[in-house]
Amino acid sequence: MVKIVLYGFDPSPPVRSCLMTLKALNVEFEYKIVNFQLGEHMKPEFLEKNILHTVPVLEDDRKIIVDSHVICTYLIKKYGNKNDQTLYPSDxxxxxxxxxxxxxxxxxxxxxxxxxxxxxxxxxxxxxxxxxxxxxxxxxxxxxxxxxxxxxxxxxxxxxxxxxxxxxxxxxxxxxxxxxxxxxxxxxxxxxxxxxxxxxxxxxxxxxxxxxxxxxxxxxxxx
Ligand SMILES: N[C@@H](CCC(=O)N[C@@H](CS)C(=O)NCC(=O)O)C(=O)O
Incomplete structure (x- = not known):
């Protein structure tokens, strides 16, 4: 089964954009909290996913996507209802x-x-x-x-x-x-x-x- 992981934390606005989009699409995912106070975003394992050391990061079937705007539109294109163009029109x-x-x-x-x-x-x-x-x-x-x-x-x-x-x-x-x-x-x-x-x-x-x-x-x- 394809596994979707979102890395982030709630106060971050771009992370919240992704959380709202995932909810709108009713897509199941794992939410992994990145603790900035512990510097987790600067650790090698996170930098390997995103050299910019920012959240959100999305992992979809082990592929990495960075930037909330890109993540949200990607999720809609991949997991959105093909008969409902409301969230991101195809025209x-x-x-x-x-x-x-x-x-x-x-x-x-x-x-x-x-x-x-x-x-x-x-x-x-x-x-x-x-x-x-x-x-x-x-x-x-x-x-x-x-x-x-x-x-x-x-x-x-x-x-x-x-x-x-x-x-x-x-x-x-x-x-x-x-x-x-x-x-x-x-x-x-x-x-x-x-x-x-x-x-x-x-x-x-x-x-x-x-x-x-x-x-x-x-x-x-x-x-
Ligand atoms: N354009 C990016 C901005 C991401 C961003 O700047 N996130 C902040 C949290 S709100 C961050 O991770 N900052 C940590 C850093 O720059 O080291 C997006 O929309 O995802």
Whole structure:
């Protein structure tokens, strides 16, 4: 039997994207926790799987796949219902629109979170978090509000893999809360995502991460 293993830990947003996708597809897998506090991501056996020392990593029948966006789309292409194109359409143009929002997550949203995370988790960097890094998050919220101007989800009337990846990141940014009067569409989109049957694996890890960030910011933000 083909064995799927996901390496990661719950607070990590890209790991949560994979957990939601696996749940949406109803695929069985083994979840192996990588303990960063013990430096497990830097051990030779993990580096052998991913030289970038990041999670998530997926092992499918002993083949390795790195990067949440690639993992999620791979899982849908391989294990998704071939008659249901909702999560990742096969039409080239529709897929390009979904890919664009995946790259938006990878290239714009997630780096704004990372710019702050490095001051919390990297002991060699200053603890202080400058105001401009927090304000940069508003730019991401502005983009999302525009994307959602005419649609209920990021690329149309249905949630796709792009919504899954973006919501994992956005809910991790909640230490810099969305003003619902300024961002009504984005606020409604998050609530809509939270109602979906595959959303549950995001909840606990996002809360854990936001608690860590909020406590750090209380102590170190330069406001
Ligand atoms: N683009 C990657 C980002 C993965 C990533 O940066 N993961 C973080 C945890 S959220 C990590 O493993 N960092 C450890 C490191 O960079 O050493 C993805 O989407 O999978």
């Amino acid at each position: 080239f143009y529709e897929r390009a629109i979904v890919d664009q929002k995946l790259y938006f997550d990878a290239g714009i949203l997630a780096p704004k979170l990372r710019a702050i995370a490095i001051h919390i988790f990297n002991p060699f960097l200053p603890n202080e978090i400058s105001q401009d890094k927090l304000e940069a998050i508003n730019e991401a919220y502005d983009f999302l509000e525009k994307f959602l101007e005419t649609n209920e989800y990021l690329t149309g009337k249905n949630a796709t893999v792009a919504d899954i990846c973006c919501v994992a990141t956005v809910t991790s940014l909640a230490f810099h809360p969305l003003d619902s009067s300024k961002y009504p569409k984005t606020t409604a989109w998050i609530k809509r995502m939270q109602q979906l049957p595959f959303y549950a694996p995001n909840e606990k890890g996002a809360n854990e991460l936001v608690t860590i960030f909020s406590a750090h910011l209380k102590q170190y933000s330069q406001v």
